Amino acid sequence: MSAAAEMVAEVTYRDACRMALRDALVRDTRVFLMGEDVGHYGGCYAVSKGLLEEFGPERIRDTPLSESGFTGIGIGAAMNGMRPIVEIMTVNFALLALDQIVNNAATIRHMSGGQFGVPLVIRMATGAGRQLAAQHSHSLEGWFAHVPGLKVLAPATIEDARGMLWTAIEDPDPVLIFEHVMLYNSGGPLAAGAGAVPIDKAAIRRAGQNVSLITYGGSLPKALKAAEELAGQGIEAEVVDLRTLRPLDDETICASVAKTRRAVIVDEGWCSGSLAAEISARIMEKVFWSLDAPVARVCSAEVPIPYPEHLEQAALPQVPAIVAAAKGVVG
């Protein structure tokens, strides 16, 4: 590793997202960013702050309030040789663009017999914890992960926030990136030369041999904290960060579970029909005979996410629940 690459800076997840956008804009003139309040306002989570000044209004485009329209425009521009990055304020508003994402971006390669791909990146915030109430706090990434034709990413670390967009923008297919709202302020060191990160591999964030905690996005810090507590009680948890929700990295998931023989899935989505359900099914299909206990899930309560802080927190996966679930399967 060169000296430059070893230099580290203290940055936030938000900074890392911005660096990723900036890198893409500098590297490739086909790239432009488009969305609500991404220009003068700097993005509703301040991710694109300063980019308008550097790249100008043609490439940092404030859009009218038209999620379906500007997502569709991104698809059209991508099909005509550009590399658009569409920002949707939150996954909740992506519901207005669902037809464009699911029925168009995901199907056009198929519908055109391979004539057209849609090399489009759509970024959006997801998740609860900021007291934004039931219509702004969903975790619906699992819905999108259900859809063939899409790739779905959930970077949970600073390196991934910086490096997964890099790979996504070079991908020939539509890629959705979910940024959990509670991660933006998290900080840590980032090597100056931190580069592209693969978008089809899960990562082991902590090694352990007693139980696998399988999680992603905003739940990763909670799983790591739970692992810390469990270690104090003599249980060594392995923490698997999915990073990519479609396609799932079965190999890493199953290798971990085959080793620990126990799995707890932590997913902020609702339990029924969730990513947690899918991962559980795959564990049954592929490493059932390695299991020493039924797979456990820690998900959000199946209610609209409440506004008051204590009620919101009551609805979400929390460290004590993860610890309890892990102890339950370890027995």
Next chain:
Amino acid sequence: MSDVVARFEVEFSRCLDRDGNAVGPLPAFAANPENLIALYRGLTRTRVFDAKAIALQRTGRLGTYASSIGQEAVSVGTASAMRSEDVFVPSFREHGGQLLRGVTPLELFLYWGGDERGSLFAGPKEDFPISVPVASHAPHAAGVALAFKLRHEPRVAVCIFGDGATSKGDVAEALNMAGVWRLPVVFVVSNNQWAISLPRAQQTAAETLAQKAIAYGFRGEQVDGNDVIAVRAVVGAAIERARQGGGPTLIEALTYRLGDHTTADDASRYREDAAVTPYWQEEPLLRLRRYLSETGQWSKTDEERLQREMTAEIAAAADAYLKTPPQPPEAIFAYTYAALPAELARQRDGLLAVSRVAAPEAS
């Protein structure tokens, strides 16, 4: 007290009346007989294609099909006004324009036969595949126009959708953004008066569909959509305006759906046949043929020769379509991603293993 702060007008253009008489001086391109005969050939080729496609569908050899009988002039006139480097973003009833731009009848038969290889156009490679969902391609056209604008290319995106699509949010959003960003895009509404069973009067209380453009800050106008000369002239002017940075235009082409919505429809359930009859006197082939005949540019012999030529071409394309070997089952995995993910490879291998068991003689 109150003041009028804005007034708007919507123009209607026509070159030939229903009997094929010029209603005034014709556009310059009409002075060259070759141009008009090329348009007439385009219209005829489309109609022969439609007739063959319906016949194939009725005999179980083609999927559900949306014929363009009666509204060929909208598509053909629009495409004739485009340059080859412009991009056509069609809905599902625009084979006339597609054929004129170089999509082959074989490709179209394959497409309508359910073979997505039909959208692998050998000709206009940047033209979009047919959009079956209503209206969702309008933002795509605006996106193509944005790509042209960002790359400073003097090209125009041309999108056709139907009257029903104008009630959908995607059209409203696309028009709005095209207006705000002055994108080089022309939207053509092929107003055939019916959205499956819903008549135009129940689609919107607006007096014209063209006036919707005015709400988004750009020009909207009407044209007689059964008059291919007028369609070419009006769309052509809008395309050149867009090419020179003048922004988008919405053109409402007034036509009439003479047939069923698709082969899966029976329009007699909601529309009296008697109501359709007068429109057969309005249709675009008859109109241009009358003009060409009256002005001595077209004879019965010419007509018979053209019909023979087109029938032979389309019949040959249909034969080639029917002889095209179907794709193997594993083709379902070919175009989901550029590179097959491991899980899909596993599913493909599973399918192959099962089909080998089910049909051992084929292995």
